[in-house]
Amino acid sequence: MSTNMNRRTFVQGSLAASVLATLAGCGKKQDAAQSTSGGAGTAASGAFRYYISSPDCIDPYNVNEDQGTQVTYNLFDSLTDFDYEAGKIIGKAAESWEPSDGGKKFTFHLVKGAKFHNGDPVNSEAFKRAWTRVVSPTYGKENAGVLDYHLGMVKGYADVLAGKTEDFVGLTCPDENTFVVELSMAYPDFPYVAAHPCLGPVPKAAVDDPKAFYKAPIGNGPFMMDGEWVDGQYINVKRFDDYYGTPASIGAIQFNIQKDVETAYREFQAGNYDKSEVPAPQTNEAISQYGQSTDGFTGTPGHQFLTGEEASVYYLNMTVTDETLKDPDVRRAISLAINRQAICDNLFQGLRKPADDILPPSIPGYEKGAWQYSHYDKEAAIKLLDAKYPADANGKRNLSIQLSFNPEGGHKEIMEMVQSDLEAVGFTVTSDTREWSAILDDYRKGNTQAGRLGWTADYPIADNFLYSLFKSDSGDNCSKYNNAEVDKALEAARSTIDDKERIAAMTAVSKMVGDDCPIAPIMYYSHREITSDKVASFNFDAGRHPHLDTAKMA
Amino acid sequence: MAKYIVRRVLQFIPVFLGVTIIMFLLQNVVPGDPIKLIAGDKAMSPEAELAIKADHGLVVTDENGKPVLDEKTGEPIPTPLIQQYFNYLNGLVHGDLGTSYKRNLPVTEILLQKYPYTVRLALVGIVIEAIIGIGAGIISAIKRYSFWDTLVTLSTSILVAMPAFWLGMLLQLFFGVLCKNWTNGAFYLPISFNANGEFQDWVYYILPAFTLASVSTAYTSRIMRSQLLEVMNADYIRTARAKGLSRKAVIWRHALKNALIPVVTYIGIDFGVMLSGAILTETVFNWPGVGNEIYLAISQRDWPIVMGGVTIIVIVVMIINLLVDISYAFLDPRIRLGASSNKN
Numbered sequence: 001m002s003t004n005m006n007r008r009t010f011v012q013g014s015l016a017a018s019v020l021a022t023l024a025g026c027g028k029k030q031d032a033a034q035s036t037s038g039g040a041g042t043a044a045s046g047a048f049r050y051y052i053s054s055p056d057c058i059d060p061y062n063v064n065e066d067q068g069t070q071v072t073y074n075l076f077d078s079l080t081d082f083d084y085e086a087g088k089i090i091g092k093a094a095e096s097w098e099p100s101d102g103g104k105k106f107t108f109h110l111v112k113g114a115k116f117h118n119g120d121p122v123n124s125e126a127f128k129r130a131w132t133r134v135v136s137p138t139y140g141k142e143n144a145g146v147l148d149y150h151l152g153m154v155k156g157y158a159d160v161l162a163g164k165t166e167d168f169v170g171l172t173c174p175d176e177n178t179f180v181v182e183l184s185m186a187y188p189d190f191p192y193v194a195a196h197p198c199l200g201p202v203p204k205a206a207v208d209d210p211k212a213f214y215k216a217p218i219g220n221g222p223f224m225m226d227g228e229w230v231d232g233q234y235i236n237v238k239r240f241d242d243y244y245g246t247p248a249s250i251g252a253i254q255f256n257i258q259k260d261v262e263t264a265y266r267e268f269q270a271g272n273y274d275k276s277e278v279p280a281p282q283t284n285e286a287i288s289q290y291g292q293s294t295d296g297f298t299g300t301p302g303h304q305f306l307t308g309e310e311a312s313v314y315y316l317n318m319t320v321t322d323e324t325l326k327d328p329d330v331r332r333a334i335s336l337a338i339n340r341q342a343i344c345d346n347l348f349q350g351l352r353k354p355a356d357d358i359l360p361p362s363i364p365g366y367e368k369g370a371w372q373y374s375h376y377d378k379e380a381a382i383k384l385l386d387a388k389y390p391a392d393a394n395g396k397r398n399l400s401i402q403l404s405f406n407p408e409g410g411h412k413e414i415m416e417m418v419q420s421d422l423e424a425v426g427f428t429v430t431s432d433t434r435e436w437s438a439i440l441d442d443y444r445k446g447n448t449q450a451g452r453l454g455w456t457a458d459y460p461i462a463d464n465f466l467y468s469l470f471k472s473d474s475g476d477n478c479s480k481y482n483n484a485e486v487d488k489a490l491e492a493a494r495s496t497i498d499d500k501e502r503i504a505a506m507t508a509v510s511k512m513v514g515d516d517c518p519i520a521p522i523m524y525y526s527h528r529e530i531t532s533d534k535v536a537s538f539n540f541d542a543g544r545h546p547h548l549d550t551a552k553m554a
Numbered sequence: 555m556a557k558y559i560v561r562r563v564l565q566f567i568p569v570f571l572g573v574t575i576i577m578f579l580l581q582n583v584v585p586g587d588p589i590k591l592i593a594g595d596k597a598m599s600p601e602a603e604l605a606i607k608a609d610h611g612l613v614v615t616d617e618n619g620k621p622v623l624d625e626k627t628g629e630p631i632p633t634p635l636i637q638q639y640f641n642y643l644n645g646l647v648h649g650d651l652g653t654s655y656k657r658n659l660p661v662t663e664i665l666l667q668k669y670p671y672t673v674r675l676a677l678v679g680i681v682i683e684a685i686i687g688i689g690a691g692i693i694s695a696i697k698r699y700s701f702w703d704t705l706v707t708l709s710t711s712i713l714v715a716m717p718a719f720w721l722g723m724l725l726q727l728f729f730g731v732l733c734k735n736w737t738n739g740a741f742y743l744p745i746s747f748n749a750n751g752e753f754q755d756w757v758y759y760i761l762p763a764f765t766l767a768s769v770s771t772a773y774t775s776r777i778m779r780s781q782l783l784e785v786m787n788a789d790y791i792r793t794a795r796a797k798g799l800s801r802k803a804v805i806w807r808h809a810l811k812n813a814l815i816p817v818v819t820y821i822g823i824d825f826g827v828m829l830s831g832a833i834l835t836e837t838v839f840n841w842p843g844v845g846n847e848i849y850l851a852i853s854q855r856d857w858p859i860v861m862g863g864v865t866i867i868v869i870v871v872m873i874i875n876l877l878v879d880i881s882y883a884f885l886d887p888r889i890r891l892g893a894s895s896n897k898n
Contacts, residue, residue, distance in 0.1 A: 054850075056592075056656050065594050137605035138619065143658040144605030146598040161601045163620060214658065231657065231664055232842055259840050259850070437586030437855045444590075444597065454595060468596075475597030 047236070047252040048535075048548065051264040051276040054257050058229055059214045060200045061134045062145035066456075069197050070546050071235055071255050075117075076200030076219035077245075079108050079127070079179070080191050082460050084297070084362060084541040089191050093122060093201065093220060094179070103186035103497050108194070110177040114244035116203040117224035122244075124173035126201035126220075132168045133206065134198055135160045140207035142214060147198045150458065153190075155182045186495035188502060192459040222248045222549035233257055248549045265530075274532045274553075275546075278305065280410060283349040283528075290530060299531030299538045301554060306529040307351045311360050311542045312456035313465075314352075316418060316520040319446045321480045324399060328516055329384050334401070334450075335373040335520035336381035337425045343417050344523055347410065351528070355521035358455075358465050358510065362542045365462030365506040371514030374521050381425045389426070397426035404448035406436040411452055414522070446480040453478060454525070460543060462506035463494045470513050481518035555883070562879065566872050573868050574861070578639050581857045588655050588855035604630055610655065610858070611641050642861065651862035656854055661862035665844060669866075672836070672843035676828035678763035684821055687771040691778020691817070696805065698783065706779070710772035722765040722838040729761060762839040766832050770824045777820055781813035788812075815885050819878055826874030830867035 055068030060076050063069045079094040091097070094108040114122040133140040135148040135157060148161050155170030170182045183190065193199070201220055206213040215228040222243050226236040235255040239248045258264040261277045268276035278286045286305050293299055296308025318325045318334065325331055340354030356374045359366040389397040401422060405415050412433065419429045432448075442448050455476075457464050467490050468474050472482040486509060493505035531538050538551040589606055592598070607613045607630070608621045614631040616622050621630045633641075645652060651661035694706040713721070785791065786809055794804045836845035844863055851859035 054657075057658065062658070064592070064596070137601065137608070143609050143653065144602060146593040146602045146606070148602050149599050152599075161599065163605075231659055231667055232847070233667075259846070263840050435586060435853075437588070437591050441587055441590055456595070458596075475599070 047254040048250045048275070048551065048553065049254050049256055049273045050546075050548075051258055051261075051268070051273050052235075052255050053259065053261070053264075054232060055229075055235075057145075057214075058235065059141075059206075059217045060130065060198045060202065060219075061141055062143075062147060063198050064146050066544050070544070071237070072197045072200070072217070072219075073221070073545050074223040074237060074253065074548050075217055075221045075225065076197060077221045078197060078200045079110075079194040081195050081545075082192065082543065084460070084543060087362075087364065089195065092195075093127075094194075097191060099188060099190075099497075101182075103188040103190075103495060104183045106181045106183075106190050106194075108179045108181070110179060111244050112177055114220055115242050116201075116220050117218045117240055118203060118205060119242075120203040120205070120218075121176070122201050122220045123176045124179035126203060127179045127199075128168060128171045128173055129204070129207060130202040131171055131199060132160060132166060133202060135168065136166055137161070137163045139166045140202075141210045150193060150196055150198060153183045153185055153187050155184050157184070186497070188497050188499070189459070189461045189463055189494065192461045196458060220244075223253060226252065231257075245549070249552045250548065253548055261528075268530060268532070271532070274535050275299075275538065276530050278528045278530050280348065280528070283351060286530060287349075290533075296527065297539055297541055299529070299535055299540070301533045301536065304531045304533065304535075306527040306531070306540055308527045308540075308542060309353055309360065309362065310456070310525040310527060310544065311362050311460050312454060312525045313355050313358060313360055314414075314452070314454045314522050314525060315355070315358065316450060316522055317443065317448075317453045317478050318450050318518060318520065319448060319478075319480055320482070320516075320518050321446055322449050324401065325449065327388070329388065330399065331517040331520070332373045333381040333384040333425065334422060334427075335517050336375070336377045336384070337421050337427075338418055338520060338522060339376045339378075339421050340522055341376065343414055346417070347413050348523075348526075351526045352523045353526065355523050357514065358469065358519065358521050359462055360457075360524050360542075363457065363460050363462055363465070365503045365510065367507050367510075370507060370511045371517075371521065373517050374514065378425060385426060391426045395426050396428060399426065400428040400430065402430045402432050402449045404432040404434070404439055404442065404451040406439055407433040408436070415452060418522075443478045444475070446478065451478075452522075453519075456525075457543065462503065462510065463490075466490060466506060466509055466513065467494060470509075470518065479518040481513070481516070483512070483516065486512050486516075555880075559876070559880070562876050569872065570868055574642075574865060575639065577861060577864050578635070578642070581860065582635060584855070586855050588857055591855055592655055606655075610653065611638060646865060651865065652858035654851075654859050655856045657856075661858045664847065664859060665862055665866060668842060668844045668847045671841060672832075672845065673829060675759065675763055675766060675832075675836075675841060675843060676825060678759045679767040679828050680821065680825045682763055683767040683771045683774055683824065686767075687774025687821075688778050688814075688817060689775075690771075691775035692782060692810070694775065695779045695782035695786070703779075706775055710775055713768050713772035716768070717834075718765050718768055718832070719834040719838050721768050722762070722835055725761045725765060726838070762835055762841055765838070766828060766835045770820075770827075774817060774820060774824075778813065778817050781816055782809060785809045785813045815882070818885065819882060822878035822881065823875060826871045826878075829870050829874065 052067045052070055055071060056065050057063055058068045058071045058075070060072055063072045077092045079092060079097070080089050081092040083090050093110060093114065095111045097106055097108040099106050110122065110124060116122055116126070120126075129140065131151060134145060135151050137144045151157055154168070156168050157170065159165050160168050170184070172180045172182070174180060181190065202213070203218050205218055216225040218225070222240055222245065223237040224240040226238040229235045234257055236252065237255070238252040239250065241247065256273065258267065261279050264273065264276045265279055265282060267273050290304040291302045293303045293306045293308070297306060299306055316334070316338070318331050320326055320331070344350055344352045344354055354375075356368070357366055357371045385397060385399070389399050391397050403415050403419060405411050415431065419431060422429050439448070439451070443451055443453065455465060455469060468476045470477060470481050470486060471490055472487050489505070489509045489512065493502060493509055496502040496505050527540060529540050534554050536552040536554040539547040541547065589603055589612070592606060604613065604621050608615050608619060612633055614622045614633055623629065624631050642652070649662065651665070653660055654664060657664070690706045690710070694703040697703055791804055791809055794808050795801070833845040833849050835841065836843045837849045840846065844866070848860055848863040851863070
């Protein structure tokens with residue numbers, strides 16, 4: 001090279017140096033070659049590799065979506081748990097409890113000698129601390145959460161929520177192992193509420209250093225954090241040996257964060273995951289290749305694709321204050337006109353089941369046929385409409401409906417089928433597609449005519465569906481349904497002490513709402529989970545609670 | 555020189571303010587309330603909504619961080635936009651880009667975790683661009699009107715015409731699906747992380763880096779070709795030939811050096827663009843870089859991440875452009891910077 005290259009050499013040299021500096025600054029870790037041969041790190045070798053999409057939060061106070069919740073379930077045990085198989089509520093951190101004061105007071109007796117992952121005792125104060133943390137806007141956390149509503153019926157809720165006090169008067173701790181909850185109203189279903197993963201206990205460390213706790217929560221569950229949550233990459237947990245219950249059989253779990261289910265499933269097929277989800281188009285392939293789980297909720301070798309029905313429902317929301325939709329007959333006709341089986345068969349290979357009620361069958365209070373208009377009967381729909389809205393020569397009526405929905409996530413295909421079903425009975429249907437973020441607020445305010453929504457049970461009780469969706473002043477009542485009779489019946493039903501009577505009363509309310517058809521249930525969601533052949537058994541219940549503590553590797 | 559650099563750095567300020575103000579206004583125009591989205595499908599209590607807004611500085615708060623209510627209406631007072639913008643600038647000066655709406659993690663932390671992947675992808679991309687682009691440009695210039703020249707011209711036209719994301723999908727289809735057995739799944743993305751979240755293999759870089767570099771590789775070879783041809787007609791080249799140097803020596807020692815100046819500039823600026831995170835390429839390949847993060851954040855209306863990501867991009871692009879301009883002065887002594895340009 002010629003001698004007058006020095007200028008360029010200088011520039012190249014300094015560029016290279018700055019690039020190296022950038023890399024060093026970004027913390028370049030292992031070499032590619034090394035990481036291939038090194039494989040999994042020591043902590044996670046032989047770990048159960050579990051796919052989740054990016055969680056919002058794993059700290060119990062704000063577990064508002066199901067991905068982070070799947071992690072939290074393994075780190076924390078709430079007072080109770082719902083056993084879907086037996087269909088009843090069982091004790092977890094509490095070995096027993098009893099209601100008193102006509103269902104307004106609950107005394108929980110904690111399991112003695114239980115410890116947090118850091119060795120602290122799990123006492124009644126730990127529950128009070130945790131629950132105050134869920135409701136208070138500032139106590140023991142860096143950022144506010146959105147789950148306060150779970151404790152809305154506990155005495156003192158409003159003051160804590162408003163930030164006036166950090167002493168939750170409805171929660172008292174007479175001794176180490178007794179936790180007393182006083183409600184402002186009778187709510188015999190409260191033990192179901194107490195099963196929610198956001199209500200697990202937290203040690204003092206949570207309040208002392210909320211920032212560290214947020215990324216590495218310390219719980220009382222069968223597994224403990226192994227390092228911090230690494231955003232967008234992974235969360236490692238390992239077995240907690242001092243667990244008060246039966247210790248887990250698997251030693252460690254790596255929750256592997258992937259951006260989408262397609263990617264995760266390819267990784268699964270490559271043998272990198274022990275549990276993943278299956279994208280809808282691959283359903284048939286997955287069934288033939290991996291075999292369907294016999295009960296729908298347990299994966300065993302050869303029966304690895306879990307397709308059990310979840311406690312959630314997909315429905316068409318109808319704004320009852322709308323000029324056209326205020327006529328219940330129109331809403332009934334819409335509900336009758338939707339061919340639910342065709343949607344389930346064509347779009348979900350029959351894995352999802354048509355919904356004939358707002359309550360899924362796994363929820364106590366479900367009764368077959370309770371929603372008399374929630375099935376496909378085109379003739380009946382036409383008959384209902386003919387009386388008031390006669391059809392012209394082309395079969396068109398003077399009825400137009402606008403369906404508002406977010407097209408992504410397969411909703412467009414579902415809504416297109418609904419649209420053609422409605423057109424078939426004489427409606428003029430237009431669609432208004434927007435992004436979810438842009439449409440959600442309009443749903444809530446009742447600014448849309450009809451749209452799609454889903455509801456997942458917070459707790460497996462009828463009240464959680466009926467009160468949330470149909471009580472006139474509920475924030476989740478998007479159809480703006482307002483029926484004083486239903487409101488009254490709901491209040492009465494939820495405070496009925498006797499279990500059987502309460503459930504029967506809920507069924508009765510459900511029937512009343514079903515006759516009015518403020519929404520049209522379309523289908524029940526089903527699992528799309530899959531386990532690898534290395535997993536001897538793994539149960540994923542209808543409430544999307546992964547029972548990794550009882551899972552076994554082959 | 556120092557004066558020139560100072561002047562350029564001062565020019566950063568209006569550019570930076572311009573870009574961030576536009577971004578800031580845009581996020582307030584886009585429909586959809588990001589705070590309402592946080593709770594997912596379920597409604598949250600008004601108190602919770604207010605507390606979250608207070609956390610993120612969207613409502614006026616007192617010194618304890620509690621929301622201040624309007625005396626007459628009892629409603630919370632939204633922070634004026636101009637105040638929000640100043641808060642953002644103030645945070646930025648202190649190295650604080652705010653907290654993610656969805657995940658409540660500091661934005662700086664989120665972005666720093668993603669940035670190494672974008673940097674590594676950009677490095678591989680720039681190497682591909684330099685080697686293939688310059689190489690192809692030289693070949694087509696030296697062997698003008700030959701088969702090779704036509705091939706380069708044709709293929710660069712195709713690459714320029716093809717959007718990067720489309721090329722990325724075609725490559726995925728070809729290597730990942732059609733040639734799956736032949737490549738033994740090596741190119742087949744998604745990216746695998748091992749237990750520590752590292753990439754398992756360098757081959758995963760090839761397809762995304764090639765996609766990222768495709769259009770600019772084509773431009774690089776075009777620029778290289780035309781520059782080299784232009785230089786070859788210059789007087790000093792004729793002189794060099796006349797004094798008896800071989801064609802090869804003339805090209806390598808005299809022509810190439812000068813022809814490279816605009817090419818290096820182009821590649822340098824392009825490196826800045828790549829470092830700013832290729833949103834399309836990263837999304838198509840599910841690359842865990844800043845571009846993908848910004849894309850996700852936009853779809854979730856997680857404005858602090860979008861704002862923070864754009865801030866970093868603006869700064870990186872400005873710095874790279876400055877470096878390129880400085881290097882220009884070294885590469886071509888005829889370019890006079892700063893004070894000397896006043897003489898003209």
